[in-house]
Amino acid sequence: xxxxxxxxxxxxxxxxxxxxxxxxxxxxxxxxxxxxxxxxxxxxxxxxxxxxxxxxxxxxxxxxxxxxxxxxxxxxxxxxxxxxxxxxxxxxxxxxxxxxxxxxxxxxxxxxxxxxxxxxxxxxxxxxxxxxxxxxxxxxxxxxxxxxxxxxxxxxxxxxxxxxxxxxxxxxxxxxxxxxxxxxxxxxxxxxxxxxxxxxxxxxxxxxxxxxxxxxxxxxxxxxxxxxxxxxxxxxxxxxxxxxxxxxxxxxxxxxxxxxxxxxxxxxxxxxxxxxxxxxxxxxxxxxxxxxxxxxxxxxxx
Numbered sequence: 001x002x003x004x005x006x007x008x009x010x011x012x013x014x015x016x017x018x019x020x021x022x023x024x025x026x027x028x029x030x031x032x033x034x035x036x037x038x039x040x041x042x043x044x045x046x047x048x049x050x051x052x053x054x055x056x057x058x059x060x061x062x063x064x065x066x067x068x069x070x071x072x073x074x075x076x077x078x079x080x081x082x083x084x085x086x087x088x089x090x091x092x093x094x095x096x097x098x099x100x101x102x103x104x105x106x107x108x109x110x111x112x113x114x115x116x117x118x119x120x121x122x123x124x125x126x127x128x129x130x131x132x133x134x135x136x137x138x139x140x141x142x143x144x145x146x147x148x149x150x151x152x153x154x155x156x157x158x159x160x161x162x163x164x165x166x167x168x169x170x171x172x173x174x175x176x177x178x179x180x181x182x183x184x185x186x187x188x189x190x191x192x193x194x195x196x197x198x199x200x201x202x203x204x205x206x207x208x209x210x211x212x213x214x215x216x217x218x219x220x221x222x223x224x225x226x227x228x229x230x231x232x233x234x235x236x237x238x239x240x241x242x243x244x245x246x247x248x249x250x251x252x253x254x255x256x257x258x259x260x261x262x263x264x265x266x267x268x269x270x271x272x273x274x275x276x277x278x279x280x281x282x283x284x285x286x287x288x289x290x291x292x293x294x295x296x297x298x299x300x301x302x
Contacts, residue, residue, distance in 0.1 A: 011099065013148060014244055015140050016087040017251040018128050023047075023081045029074035032290055035280040036087045036247070038066040039147060041112065041121045045081035049074050049108075056109045058083075063110045063117060065151060067098035084121050087251070088144060089244060100148065105155035120147045190215040191229045194222070198234070202241045203264055206234060243279040246272075250288045257284045 016036055020043070027047075040049075042062045049056050049064055050073035057077075058064060066072060068089060090099060100106040112118065120143045127139050194211050211234060212222050226234050242264045249260045261272035276284045 014089050018086045018125050020084050023076045024079045025076050027076040037068040039086040040064040041084045043082040045078040047076045047081045061112045063112050104152040106151045110154050
């Protein structure tokens with residue numbers, strides 16, 4: 001049973017940024033393909049979100065899920081349109097499929113009758129904005145997963161008879177097929193220890209000898225096992241982790257891109273820009289612009 005759920009165990013949601021936005025009825029967000037996923041809680045007013053051509057009129061106490069790679073258009077209908085927006089990326093991308101939408105039936109828009117959902121959003125916002133403790137990212141990750149858990153439970157109610165988690169019809173059959181295509185990922189504690197070390201030291205240069213000593217395996221075994229578990233080489237895993245760190249800095253600060261690059265071990269800003277583009281599909285400059293909710297920057301889907 002654990003092997004059947006290996007893909008779920010490998011799935012992680014990496015927080016990038018959170019903020020609260022207020023707009024008047026003049027606000028229009030032009031067509032943009034998102035380099036990250038979004039979770040939005042509508043706090044006041046009314047507006048329209050268009051997700052890959054699907055139009056939704058949104059109002060207070062609704063949660064909008066916008067997957068990474070979605071073509072998004074938005075506009076406000078009232079002068080008090082206000083929402084909280086969380087940006088994140090997932091560790092597993094399934095070609096043109098969105099994991100939460102296709103396998104857990106998460107809706108584009110979900111009614112938030114449960115007051116706890118808003119408290120989860122607020123906890124993430126307050127923790128990210130004001131909490132300086134060493135454990136803030138764990139707290140944010142926990143509340144982010146609570147929101148996603150709530151969304152998957154709500155989505156599952158649409159097809160309750162077919163999507164019960166304790167039956168094989170919901171996840172196992174589909175995930176087995178996907179897991180076979182992905183190398184039948186399993187959680188090896190040796191590789192998990194390596195992953196944990198890399199996540200804790202994202203700015204350190206790649207040191208395969210050190211990683212091999214942590215896992216107590218040869219370099220060839222490390223590469224093979226790491227690829228099986230994560231779907232990436234150690235080098236690509238570190239690269240994507242650094243770019244995720246960079247994306248947070250780009251949104252949360254006004255620091256120069258060259259300074260962010262240098263802090264992450266990139267002495268050549270041009271090489272950093274090319275690397276960032278290879279992960280997100282746009283340059284750091286464009287990423288910073290498109291993340292301003294009213295930006296006119298557009299970029300191509302990878």
